[in-house]
Each structure stands twice: as C-alpha cells, then as structure tokens.
Amino acid sequence: NERYEPQAIEQKWQTRWEEAGVFRAGKRPGAPKKYILEMLPYPSGKMHMGHVRNYLIGDVYARFFQMRGHDVLHPMGWDAFGLPAENAAIKDGVHPAVRTRENIDSFKKEIRSLGYSYDWTREVNTSEPEYYRWNQWFFIQMLERGLVYRRFSKVNWCTGCMTVIANEQVKEGTCERCESPVVDKELPEWSFRITKYSQALLDGLDELKEWPERITSMQRNWIGRSEGVEADFNVQGSDARIRVFTTRVDTIYGCTYVVLAPDHKLVAQVTTPAQRAEVDAFVKKMAAISKTDRTAEGATKEGVFTGAHAINPFTGQPVPIWIANFVLSDYGTGAVMSVPAHDERDFDFARKYALPIQVVVQPAAGDKLPSGDKLEAASTEDGVLVDSGEYSGLPSAEARKKMGEKLRAEGRGEPKVTYRQKDWGFSRQRYWGTPIPIVYCEKCDPERKGQPVPLEQLPVRLPEIDTQTVLTGKGEPPLAKVPSWVNTTCPKCQGPARRETETMDTFVDSCWYFARYLSPHYEQAPIDPKEAQRWLPVDVYVGGPEHAVMHLLYFRFWTRVMKLLGLSPVDEPVKRLVTQGIVNGPDGRKMSKRWGNVVAPASIVSKYGADTARTYVLFAGPPERDFDWSDDQVEGAFRFLKRVWTLAVQHQGVAGATHAGAYEGKALEIRRAAHKCLKRVGEAIERLSFNTAIAGSMEYVNALYALGTAETPAEKAAMAEAVRILCVVLTPFAPHLADEIAESYGAKDFTVTQGWPEFDSSLVVDDVIPYAVQVNGKLRAEIRVAADAAEADVRAAAEADERVQAAMAGKTLRKFVFVPKRLVNFVVG
Ligand code: ANZ
Ligand code: ZN
Numbered sequence: 104n105e106r107y108e109p110q111a112i113e114q115k116w117q118t119r120w121e122e123a124g125v126f127r128a129g130k131r132p133g134a135p136k137k138y139i140l141e142m143l144p145y146p147s148g149k150m151h152m153g154h155v156r157n158y159l160i161g162d163v164y165a166r167f168f169q170m171r172g173h174d175v176l177h178p179m180g181w182d183a184f185g186l187p188a189e190n191a192a193i194k195d196g197v198h199p200a201v202r203t204r205e206n207i208d209s210f211k212k213e214i215r216s217l218g219y220s221y222d223w224t225r226e227v228n229t230s231e232p233e234y235y236r237w238n239q240w241f242f243i244q245m246l247e248r249g250l251v252y253r254r255f256s257k258v259n260w261c262t263g264c265m266t267v268i269a270n271e272q273v274k275e276g277t278c279e280r281c282e283s284p285v286v287d288k289e290l291p292e293w294s295f296r297i298t299k300y301s302q303a304l305l306d307g308l309d310e311l312k313e314w315p316e317r318i319t320s321m322q323r324n325w326i327g328r329s330e331g332v333e334a335d336f337n338v339q340g341s342d343a344r345i346r347v348f349t350t351r352v353d354t355i356y357g358c359t360y361v362v363l364a365p366d367h368k369l370v371a372q373v374t375t376p377a378q379r380a381e382v383d384a385f386v387k388k389m390a391a392i393s394k395t396d397r398t399a400e401g402a403t404k405e406g407v408f409t410g411a412h413a414i415n416p417f418t419g420q421p422v423p424i425w426i427a428n429f430v431l432s433d434y435g436t437g438a439v440m441s442v443p444a445h446d447e448r449d450f451d452f453a454r455k456y457a458l459p460i461q462v463v464v465q466p467a468a469g470d471k472l473p474s475g476d477k478l479e480a481a482s483t484e485d486g487v488l489v490d491s492g493e494y495s496g497l498p499s500a501e502a503r504k505k506m507g508e509k510l511r512a513e514g515r516g517e518p519k520v521t522y523r524q525k526d527w528g529f530s531r532q533r534y535w536g537t538p539i540p541i542v543y544c545e546k547c548d549p550e551r552k553g554q555p556v557p558l559e560q561l562p563v564r565l566p567e568i569d570t571q572t573v574l575t576g577k578g579e580p581p582l583a584k585v586p587s588w589v590n591t592t593c594p595k596c597q598g599p600a601r602r603e604t605e606t607m608d609t610f611v612d613s614c615w616y617f618a619r620y621l622s623p624h625y626e627q628a629p630i631d632p633k634e635a636q637r638w639l640p641v642d643v644y645v646g647g648p649e650h651a652v653m654h655l656l657y658f659r660f661w662t663r664v665m666k667l668l669g670l671s672p673v674d675e676p677v678k679r680l681v682t683q684g685i686v687n688g689p690d691g692r693k694m695s696k697r698w699g700n701v702v703a704p705a706s707i708v709s710k711y712g713a714d715t716a717r718t719y720v721l722f723a724g725p726p727e728r729d730f731d732w733s734d735d736q737v738e739g740a741f742r743f744l745k746r747v748w749t750l751a752v753q754h755q756g757v758a759g760a761t762h763a764g765a766y767e768g769k770a771l772e773i774r775r776a777a778h779k780c781l782k783r784v785g786e787a788i789e790r791l792s793f794n795t796a797i798a799g800s801m802e803y804v805n806a807l808y809a810l811g812t813a814e815t816p817a818e819k820a821a822m823a824e825a826v827r828i829l830c831v832v833l834t835p836f837a838p839h840l841a842d843e844i845a846e847s848y849g850a851k852d853f854t855v856t857q858g859w860p861e862f863d864s865s866l867v868v869d870d871v872i873p874y875a876v877q878v879n880g881k882l883r884a885e886i887r888v889a890a891d892a893a894e895a896d897v898r899a900a901a902e903a904d905e906r907v908q909a910a911m912a913g914k915t916l917r918k919f920v921f922v923p924k925r926l927v928n929f930v931v932g
Contacts, residue, residue, distance in 0.1 A: 107748035109712020113839040117218055125853055126165075126220040128176035128638075137168040138176045138638050140617055140677075142646030142654075143227075145182045146206040150213040152686040152694055152720070152732070153647070155704045159717055160645045160683055160726045160793070162219050163835040167788045169220070170834065170859035176638055177220055178620040180227030181207050184235075185609045189535040193576040198568070199535040203230060213705060217713045218838055220855070225620045229612035234619065235537040236562030237629035238611050241661075242540060243555045244668055250296045253553070256528055260288035264577045267532050276391060280576065287390055293530040293539060293605070297660045301326050301522040303674075304659055313679035315727070321651040327523025332507045333436060334516035336361055336413035338373055339421050345369060345413050348435030348521055352510075353502040354442040356491040357463035357475075359453065361413045362406065362425045362439045364432035365389040373424055375410030382407055382426065389428055404429050404452045415440075416515050417492065417506070427452065435521050443481065444472075450481035463491050464499060527657065529608040534574060534581035536606030538563045544593035544600040553603060557594050563602070580604045613654055614661035617641055617676060628670060635671040640678050645726075648682035655680070681791065684729040686720075691731050702732055714837035715741040721793040721836055744840055746804055747829065751844040754822050757813050758848040762820030769810060770817035776806040777825040778866040784832040785859060793836070800832050823848070830854050875926040876901045878910040894921045901927050 104111070120126065141161040144154060158179075165177035181203075188199035188206075207228065214221070227234060245251040258267045263283025267290065272279045297304075305326050308319045331350035338345060345361060363370055365386045374382045385407045406427030413424050429448055430439050443453035443460040453460050460475035464486040472482055485499035494502045510516030530539060540556035540563045548554055556563055566588035568574070573584045582604035583589060593600035621634035662676040685693055688700025695701065707716040719740035724730040766774055780803035787796035807829075813822035826848055830841040834854045845854045870890035874897055876883055884906045888897055898919060901907055907929070914931035921927050 105752060107745045109714055109839065112843045113218060113713050116839045116842050117215060120220075120853065121223070123853070125855060126169075126177060126222050127224060128174065128178075128222050131172070131174035134172055134174045136176065136638055137165070137173040137643075138641045139165045139168070139643045140178065140641045140645070142644075142650065143180045143182045143613065143616055144210065145185055145187070146203060146210045147187065148206040148209055150210055150704050152702060152704060155217065155716065156686055156720050157645055157647070157683050158214070158217070158219055159721055160681060160791075161643065163721065163788060163793055164643055165220050166835045166838065166855050167859070169855055170831070172858060176620070177222060178225040178227070179214065179219070179221040179223070180616060180620065181229065182609065182613055182616070183207065183228050183230035184536045184612055186533070186535075189533055189574060192570055192574045196570050198570045200230065216708050217704065217716065225623045227616055227619050227623055229609075229616065230535070232562040232564050233624070235612070237619070238537040238607055239540040239556070239561050239563060240558065240629060241615070241664070242607070243558060245295065245664060246555055248667070250299065250664065252294055252296060253291050254294050254526070254528070255289045256292045257287045258290050259285050261285050266577060266579075292528040295527040295529060295660070297527045297657070298522060298524055300660050300663055301328070301524050303663060304656065307659065307675055310675060311680070315648075315680060315682055318648065318651045318655065318680060318682060322656055325524060325652045325656065329521045329523070331519055331521065332503065332510060332516060333519045334416055334440070334510050336416060336440065338369075338424070339412040339414055341373065341411075343369055343372055345424070345438050346436045346516070347438045347440045348519065349440055351442065351445060351503075352506045353485075353488060353494075353499040354445045354463055355415065355417050355440060355506065356488075356494070357442045357444050357461045358415055358422060358440040359443060359459045359461055360423045360425055360441045362427045362430050362441055363409075364430040364437040365426050365428070366432045367426070367437045370409065370426055373409050373411040378408060378410035382409055385426060402428065404448060404455065406452065406456070416510065423458070433525070434523065444475050444478060445481055445483055447481045447483065461490070463489060465489050467498070529611055530605040531608055532580035533606050534565070534568070536609060537611065538565060538582065539603040539605055539607060541603035542591055542593060542600040543603070544596060544598060546598055547593055547595045554594060560594075582606070610653060610657050614658045615665065617658070618665065618671060630665070630670050632670055639671050640673045640676055643679045643681060644677040645681045645683060681726055683726050684724065687729060687731045689732050689734065694732070707737060711737065711741045712839070714744055714840045718744060718797060718836050722797045724794055726791055726793065743801055743804070744837055746808075747833065747840065748844070750804060750807060751826055751829075751847070754813065754826060755847065757819040757822040757826070760816065760819035760823045762817045764817065766817050766821060770815065770821040773807070773810055773813070773818065773821035773825050775866045776803060776810070777828040778862040780832055781828050781860065781862040782867050785862070788835060796832075797836055800829070800836075803829065803832070828860070831859055872924060874901070876904060876907050877926060877928040878907060879930060880928060883907050883910045890924065897921065897927060
C-alpha cells in the first residue's frame, strides 16, 4: 500500500499480539525481571488524555525492557468499587455492579484501541469476590495482630438524611442534598493502626532514592514527626493535671498561660462558676466550625479564660488556663504551655488578651532582646537561657535535654516523639465496597466489639439488592436495609447475630492490587509468595502526583504488613516512582468538562490512529511536565509517521539485501546514522526522556531521506539494516506501524520480540578530540578520544600511552585531575 492508513493495520496487530501472547509475563524465567505498573483506573466509562499519557509512560518502558531481553510484567486492572457508581445508582436506580461492568467494557475497549502492551491474563477487578475476599482476609489477620481496632470519631451527621456525609457534602453547616443542618456525631469507626508504622514509613523514605523529592517530602510532612517533651501542670486547688506537649521545653520559664483545646476533657472540670457561661458558649461555637477552618493560616486567634490556674512544674508559679481555637484536641496532648515571647501564635494571642510576655531565651549572637513588654515580635530561634533558674546560661538544646530528664526523674513528664499522622479510619456507610467481615452477637459479645467471620466462611459477599429501596442515600447504611443479609448466626454460639453493615474505604483495594497481579487466581492466600520473590518490588510505578499522601502512603504501610504476614520479602512496594504531568487543553487549562476543552482519545484514534496519538502525547513533553494540547502538533506527529511510511515504501526494494564486504562512503553514512539513532533513542528512553527519543527518530528519518536511494549492494544492505533499526526505535512509540513495516521487509517475528540490537560502537563515535596529558603539570603526550568519552575512558587511554608510562615509572599516583574536553594531569610523587 502506497498510503499510510493506520485504521487498516492497527487492529490487525493488536489481535496478533494478543493471540501470540506477546506481552505475557513469565516467558523468560531466567532473564532479569522488570515490573512496570501504572495506577489502576477507576472505570468511569470514558478514558481521558490523562489516562492515555499515564499508561503510555509505562507502555514505552515495558516494550523497551522486553526488547532488551527482560521478563516484563505489565498488568492492568480496575479499581471498581467506589462512590461515583453508588451515587449514580441513588440518582437513576441502576445497580452499581451493572454500571461498573458497562464502564469497564467501554474503558477496556478504548485501552485496547491504543495498543498498550498489557498482559490481560492478569486482569484484576477489585469489586469481584475473588478479589475482595482477600481484603477481608487481611482485615482479620490485622485484627488478630492489633493493627485493626475500633475507635470513636466525629462524623458529619445530616439531620435530614439521617446519615453520615462526607466533608465535601457539607455546605456552610448544611447538607448539600437536603439542606438540613449537619451536626457532629461520635460514631464507632474501624481503623488501621498505621501510626504503629509512622517511624518505619518515615525511615523508609530515605531508601526511596528514585522517588520524586516532592512526593517524599510531602509524606515526611504528613507523618510529621516532632521531638519534644510532655510536662504536667497541676491545676491549682484541684487534683487535676494538665499534660502539655512542647517542642520548646527550654522556654518553660517564660510560660505565662496554658491553653486547652475547646473539646479537651478537662475543660468542664476546671472552669469556674463565674466563667462557665462564657466558656460554654465558646465551646459550642467551636464545635460548629470544622477543624480546618478553625486552624487555617489566616484565622484569627480567639479564646476565653476558664477562671482556673495551673502550676508551672519548674517555677511553681500559677498561670491562667485558657481555651482557644488554635489548639487541637487530637494533636499532642490537646494542651499547650504558651510562651508568647518565643512563639508567634502565643505572642499574637497574648497581645490580644493582654497576657504577660516574658523573655527567657536570648539570641546567641547579635542584639539582645528587650524585656517582654517592649518586644515587637516573638523570637523563635534557639539561643541561651536567661531568667530560667539553674538553667540560665545553658544553650537551648542542652537545656531541653536536662529539663526533659528532670521531668522524667520526678515523674512529672518525659521526652516524647509525636507524629501528626493519624490512624486510618476506613469504615464507610456505603454499599459498593468490601463488606467488613464482622458479626455482632448479643450473647457472646455484649460490648459489641465484634467477632471476625471465620476465615473459611470468606468471602462475605455483597447481597443482591433492590436498588431503589436500598440505595437511597438516606437513613441507615444500605446494607442495614437488607435483613436477609444482616441476620446471620454467631460463629461461637450459633445463635442469632447481626453482620457489620459498613464497608471498607476503597483505598484498601488499591493497597495491594499490585501484588495480586502476580498470581491473580491464587486460592491459598492473597499472593503466592514464590511470585512475590520473583517480581517485587515494582520497578517503575507511574501515576498522578495527587496520590502523594493517601494511596502512596497506605500501600507502603500495607507492604510492610504483607511482609509481616510472610507474603512478600520487600519493605517497600516501588523502586522508582514517576509522577506524570497534566494534559491541559489548547487554552492551557486542565482538560475538563467544565471548560469545554476536553479532547477525547477516541476521536484522535479514529482520525489519525493510535500510533499518532501515542507519538504525539509522548513527544509533547517530558513525562513529569504538564503540557498544553496542540492540534497542530497532532498533525505534525501524523505527518512524521506518514514520512516514515513513505520512506519504507520507497526503499522496499532493499528488503533482504545483504553485503559481506566493507562499508564505505554513503553505505557507511547510512550505517552511522542508524547506529547513532539506536544509541541515542535507547539512552533517552532509559532516562525517561521520551520526547528526545522521538526527536532522535525524526532526525534519523530526515537523514535517511537526505541520503537518497541505495544503489550499490553495500548501500542496499545498509539501508535494509537502517529500516530495521527504524522499526526498532519506533516500536515503543508507534508499534503498529513498526510491525507493519518490519513485516513488509520480511520480518518473521514481532519487532518487540526480536529485541533491541546493540549499537556498533565504532559507528557512533564521530567527534574525536585531542586531550593534553600531563604528568606533574608537564605535557607528556596528546591523545585522541571520543568527544563524549567518560573520565574513566580518557584516563585509560592516557595510561596506555608509552610516554606517559615512562614519565610515571616507579612513582606513586597521588592525584588524578580531569578537565573535560581539555586535559588530564597525573600528580605523582
Ligand atoms: C511551647 C512552645 C514554646 C512551643 C515555643 C513552641 C515554641 P510541632 O512542631 O508542630 O509538633 N502545640 C502542641 N500541641 C498542640 C496542639 N494540640 N494544638 C496546637 N498547638 C500545639 O509543634 C509543637 C508545638 O506546637 C508545641 O511546642 C506547642 O507549642 C504547640 F517557643 O510549646 B510549643
Ligand atoms: Zn454468640
């Protein structure tokens, strides 16, 4: 065919790859493995360009490493549980399972149309009992090990819908749906004790050298380790004690008041009758404001005096006890010793309420601070203690240590590490999720702690439901409305019992799916440990940076649990993380229905073919960078592929040509262009620099056009090789086109299977440059090496020179100096 018609070739190749099982993992048991993974999608029905790009980054890598001889695992699956399908069901009555199935079918069709190299025999669907039974299994294992527990947490309770609603559904204190008031309610919540791993997850970050700095530092902040001291302040005239957490115990002599969180458990007890009305009003007001609003950066600090006083454990002096909006009950101890001279918040608060300010730390260098009443701002740096009794004169760090020890010795406190990270509450009042495998029996379990379902009874399947009456978004959790399911028998006494009606957060599903791909139908455990040995960790994981702290932290936690359970040998799930940039519309705004700037992948595929879509998206910029969509550049990518096609057609006559003699002149030029391209593209792909890899192929195609037709046997053989190399370098990007051309030139196998040939290094050196070689600064020789030779290569070449050897004979090398592209100097003595 003279014309490039992608529609005529792409499906054919997709079918052939599939039938031949080209992308099945495990075909090369002796070869090094590569596990390449992209975040699995929530099947929303339509693929968007963000998905296309995400999967392409992994796809190029997967194809490339397969060509380099690796045994590659590149799977795909569906994060199929979740809210959108349930919310849609509440609206239109279509069962979430039905909608999810439809969505998966259409999403999968689109994925296939782009020619991705997935091993579909390992497809995983998290909403199937075959998968979620293992969520339940993990839950029970973790329950037995104290890693799952039930706690009471505040939830948003809609007084109209009589149900829990998410933060995002609360609009100015009312329910987004029914506009009834929303109140705080304490409800039991199943939680994972992820904080048991806070330190391990923090330490693990140091090993993740191939993760973007941005992501690891976000995780570090999220975990929020803080070293400090807990200290007890006795309440004057009472036996109550207020325990505070401080990172600056060195400033304790300057503590002029103590602040409790409005919901601290001692508030009611310490408040004096005279202050009660004011305190109650403030507490009530604070309860109506969300924590984030209360402590937002610019929020004004406010508080009230409780009327009570607390005794400073170091000075023995009483200070007033306040409550204020900026102290949180769920961080540290929920109580703070306030030091206005050395803390900005405390300073502002003290100014506002005319509380005393006392300087107790002087800067180690520079101007001395004035007395507290003249201070213009808090001085937050460490320094040297003043007016601090026996600690005066000590540097802050030393004082902190001594003071912490003293508190511990006297039983009035201790050094303490606090983490900002909270345990992960994962129970949801939803239908479309994994049922929590717990039953409640009044007889055996009067405290309603819950008893795990025996392992042999797993999975606890989601019941069939009448969608209209069960998925209403109102009242009890959906599963509570299915009596035939809720009512069960107690595993202990066989008497009547009730099932837990809450389901698991879908983040549980994505915690370990990467391990399920290894043995998707394994029946004895969530993973076959043998396969875990072979494939884990994931070598390259590609996904959106928006998952920096939830998914990417949760699955690190889960990986440690899997190791604890003997399922996997690794501490960390992923070696290299790639976070891809956003695809914006031509208007520079993120593609979204809202802006009307969405380009549907299907429209590009049907107009230009998958290879153009692939080439364009990868050429548009480095994977981690955002880019703006450009129709012109899509056209450009298409034109490039047409040029490739035409070139291949023009040279069709050289197919199969061979040549035994030397290559000179034009034949040599052809070979040099080909091998240079092979080198350049391979190195660029390894660096993840796909756009420069494609640019390299483009220049190569230009060079081949410029070299014209092949006439002599040597030229023909060189051109045949050049076309084959063109197919090789295009395979990761335009695989259909590459295979079509390769076949028309007589290839008997898929390009991806044939592999990525080694470039011939003698053909890729072009610029040879001179280096001066000195011994002790004196010129001894001049050598000629490749312009891009590495230091070690230049040194080896210099050491091989006879004159240099003579000058160094019998001496010891002290130092080697390398000035790139100019000289080397051996310092000997
Ligand atoms: C006295 C003090 C003096 C403090 C000083 C700081 C500077 P990080 O680093 O984030 O852990 N704090 C403790 N618990 C709090 C709570 N529940 N809500 C609000 N603030 C709380 O911060 C620790 C510091 O934050 C603690 O050290 C405490 O104030 C405050 F010159 O104690 B500091
Ligand atoms: Zn029982």
